[in-house]
Amino acid sequence: MAVSNCCSIVSDESVQRYVTHASERCVQDLLAASRPELYDDWKVYKIKRGVEISRRSQGSVMLVRGRSFVDVPPSQIQSVANAIETAKRWDPFFVEGQYLRTVQENLDLLRLVFGAEAGPLFKNREFIVYERRETMDDGTQVIAVASLPRELAAGIYPEEGKFVRGLLMQSGWVIEQVEQSDACIVTYVAQVDPAGWLPKWLVNMLSVKLVLVIDELYKLAQRFNEGEGSWPEEDDEPKT
Secondary structure, eight states, rough: OOOOOTTTTTTTHHHHHHHHHHHHHHHHHHHTTTTTTOOOEEEEEEEEETEEEEEETTSOOOEEEEEEEEESSSHHHHHHHTTHHHHHHOTTTTEEEEEEEEETTTEEEEEEEEEOOOTTTTEEEEEEEEEEEEEOSSEEEEEEEEOOOOHHHHHHHHOOOOSEEEEEEEEEEEEEEOSSSOOOEEEEEEEEEOOSSHHHHHHHHHHHHHHHHHHHHHHHHHHHHHSSSSOOGGGGGGOO
């Protein structure tokens, strides 16, 4: 795994102090969002491609959640959910990504770039985020991702004019084993402020589309499983 130290002017101590606390909180927020039987403040918006999409108002940007039952083992989903190398295969918005710094064994800093077909004036959005991976005592796997504060992010990776730097306010995966089976329940939560000039309706529409990546991720994990441990060639992927 290549790690870039590009232009970093922020101390390891400052970064570790912030991301350790923030990522722990994000993990707990994701676990709460994955348990609708305990926290029922989400409103179901629609069910599409097997994904139950719910929304919750939180500030000016909608918080969106997708949940789906998938008949592949949790380890198979996790292996592709947190891999920059495979993201282009399951996320239609993903453009590029790189590892910037490892904070600790289960906690990295990443640079992610996303795009969308929203007209010629739309610039790709860049996010400087942490990614934390945790396995809970009951085996539930959590991948928590959120942006660093703007000043901290700028110190690690200065902004470039060709991108708009957005904020991934809360995002991540919760993968729960279904007892006595090789299946799991996948929850994906996203709250994104893409920054720049975009109408609010477009931001919320893109957020709803974003959680449908659960279905794409499931298809990829299924094909990996069927391929007996090897990734299919990109040219062989079915067109959607």
